[in-house]
Amino acid sequence: MHDNVIDKSKDITMLELLDRVLTKGVILSGDIVISVADIDLVYVGVKLLLSSVETMEQLKSGKPIIV
């Protein structure tokens, strides 16, 4: 019973932590921030997604990764 409380506390702490480190803090790509509701989050997410997809394609093809 007590364990469950500890687990849930950890869960909540983790959620709060990840929310901060993934969606807050100083960002380098200031020029693409659209500050309406959470839209900037989605946009940055897409940017990271596009890099990852690119890299994954390169990884898959066995070509050297261009950085």
Place this chain on the structure above:
Amino acid sequence: MEKMIYSILSVSKNSEKLNALLVGMKGISGTDLKAISFDGITAVVSDVKRADLITDRSNATEYAAVIENLAQQFTVLPMRYGSIMESAELINKMLERNYHEFQQNLQKVENKNEFGLKIFCDSEKLKSELRIKSEADTQTPEKPATKIKNSVYKDYVDKKLKEHRLEELMLTYVDSVIAKITGYLDRLNTINKFKKMATDTNIINAVFLLDKERKDALIHVTEDLKNQYPALNFVLTGPWPPYNFVEIAIK
């Protein structure tokens, strides 16, 4: 080699202390941490391969842990996960270009921590209470949008109008709670940020910046709030590095 930036610190006289600390820590995927400085403003970085960013929870957590450790000993401006620049030189130039903004923000958060307060309600209950109270107050039953029946479009408008009015009532209520919180926090010299109604049940999502020493006072305030609003539920978390209070448009 690309570099991941964890945070920006002010280190004018403490560079040995920082270097000693960095030696004992690791970055994402066990990389070494290094300091890149410009005139007392320092970026803590590690080498990173873009492939490492195909990301999992543990990378982001490791990243956050580095920031947390640094925050124990220094005033930090946390960077968002994924902050990468191509080289140490470019980072140095970035520090120079944004020197003034970094200084200002470091001053703002010096000796302070961030705390988060989330407030939840029972949405249906609250809405019906508000609706009842509102009808009692105005003493007239709610006007429907139109007089003419038998139109699916007008029914739609009526439905949307009811929702709209309820939202307005909720908003007024939420604003009153925020006013109360602001009042209670007055003597703690805080900077407050509020987000309203992120979901149906999360009516307030607040973050506060205040002196580290005032943590217990903040807990007391939260207890008082709970007594004031027994039907609401409160979760206070912290202390956190000031993720929500760093406002810089990096040039």
Place this chain on the structure above:
Amino acid sequence: MSDNKILFNSGSLEKFSEEIGKLTNNEESRLKLGPDNADSGLAKLVLTLVELIRKLVEKQAMRRVDGGSLTEDEIERLGETLMKLELKMEELKKHFNLSDRDLNINLGPLGNLM
């Protein structure tokens, strides 16, 4: 790093955990990235913007209706347009297999954004 940052809570931690999970769901969609969801990444962005505009329009429309300055005809046409917009949006969401959660739909009281 401390595992537990909770300083005060009043209520079921289980429920809180669930609620906060809903709030911070973005973490899931960002962390599980791959070639399969390149499409929906873009669709998500576009549909979020469209939905934001739709909700703003709806909000403004309701204010006008509540204000009592519209004719019966105008109300009828407004209702038709808004309803069709909403249905279209549902179609698009279904097509791209995106939920309200995925689109960060809970934009809160839009009055403040304007």
